[in-house]
Amino acid sequence: MSFGKMNTKITIVEKNISTDEDGFKSEEDIVIATVRAYREGRHGSEKWANMATYSTATDLFRFRIIPGVTVTKNMKILCDNRTFEIISVEDVKGRGMYLEVLGQEVTAGG
Numbered sequence: 001m002s003f004g005k006m007n008t009k010i011t012i013v014e015k016n017i018s019t020d021e022d023g024f025k026s027e028e029d030i031v032i033a034t035v036r037a038y039r040e041g042r043h044g045s046e047k048w049a050n051m052a053t054y055s056t057a058t059d060l061f062r063f064r065i066i067p068g069v070t071v072t073k074n075m076k077i078l079c080d081n082r083t084f085e086i087i088s089v090e091d092v093k094g095r096g097m098y099l100e101v102l103g104q105e106v107t108a109g110g
Helices: 046-050
Strands: 008-019 025-041 059-064 075-079 082-091 098-106
Touching (some): 008 059, 059 075
Antiparallel strands (some): 075 082
16 A cells, blocks of 8 residues: 555544543543554445455555554544444454554434
8 A cells, every 4th residue: 555545634532521520431542653654435346246244444544553553443434524333343364564544434313
């Protein structure tokens, strides 16, 4: 993957739930990392047709592995003022260089 194709800025966040002294819970997003990524929207290509098991995925993100950070399904991706839930995380070709993340866009109102 050439660096020129990774032209989309994404932010990886994790939800943190904290409880105050009165017992009320509050949620906040903690920024894990902000990186450049390659983003591909879902379309009718053969590649997306072969990923039928992930039919809810709307976007694919590829970015370099971040040293010391493990990306999990519990995290979210913020990109272009939209939020994506992470459906799957895969090491591309098992080389430890790039991650491929499938995400589903979160829409307001369910």
